[in-house]
Amino acid sequence: MDPAKVPPGGVRARCSICGGVIPVPEPSAEAIAAGPQPPPPPSRTTGQYSRKTPAMGIPASVTPPAGVPRTTPPVPAIAAPPEPAPTFRAAATPAQAAPEFEEPSAPPMVPPPSGVPGPTTSINxxxxxxxxxxxxxxxxxxxxxxxxxxxxxxxxxxxxxxxxxxxxxxxxxxxxxxxxxxxxxxxxxxxxxxxxxxxxxxxxxxxx
Incomplete structure (x- = not known):
């Protein structure tokens, strides 16, 4: 907070990070006279580098000086994809052989009841x-x-x-x-x- 903007008697300000209320006292005359310091001018030691400050978090592209060999950053090795787990297939159950067909047995011969004449053989x-x-x-x-x-x-x-x-x-x-x-x-x-x-x-x- 800018000390010049604090009213006489101080003020209570809320922290933007923790949300708590913090008392800010009235600044002294020396602090008001000092005020915020302006940012330092950009460095002019080397004209080979770009004067534009790169955005925060984005690295600036730097051109190496003459005579210095250009090096290529190593390419990170790409991890090979994991081998798929072997698939286990259940062994096919062999088809059961069909039961052999059994010929039906001939019905047993039942003798004719007594009193009923049976077939007469070799009758001309x-x-x-x-x-x-x-x-x-x-x-x-x-x-x-x-x-x-x-x-x-x-x-x-x-x-x-x-x-x-x-x-x-x-x-x-x-x-x-x-x-x-x-x-x-x-x-x-x-x-x-x-x-x-x-x-x-x-x-x-x-x-x-």
């Missing part, structure tokens, strides 16, 4: 209803096959009267098939096979 269709009628049809069918397979041979043997000798092998095989279908006892107790030989192979003649 000619014997399904009437065994006697079906046996006749079976015998005629077997002998008709001989005539169908050998028509010329049958005509010649019939004209020569040699049917037994000419077709002895074919007649034997047909009879074995006949017995296998109707049974030995039933074949021997009936004349259905012999009747078919006379009616079909002998064309109605009594040869067998």
């Amino acid at each position: 269709p000619y014997l399904a209803r009437d065994p006697d009628v079906r046996a006749k049809r079976l015998a005629r069918a077997l002998i008709s096959d001989i005539v169908t397979y050998y028509p010329e041979k049958h005509a010649d043997a019939l004209a020569a009267g040699s049917l037994k000798q000419t077709f002895s092998e074919e007649i034997k095989k047909s009879y074995e098939e006949y017995v296998a279908q109707i049974g030995q006892a039933f074949a021997e107790s009936t004349t259905h096979f012999k009747d078919a030989l006379n009616e079909v192979l002998g064309e109605g003649k009594r040869i067998f």
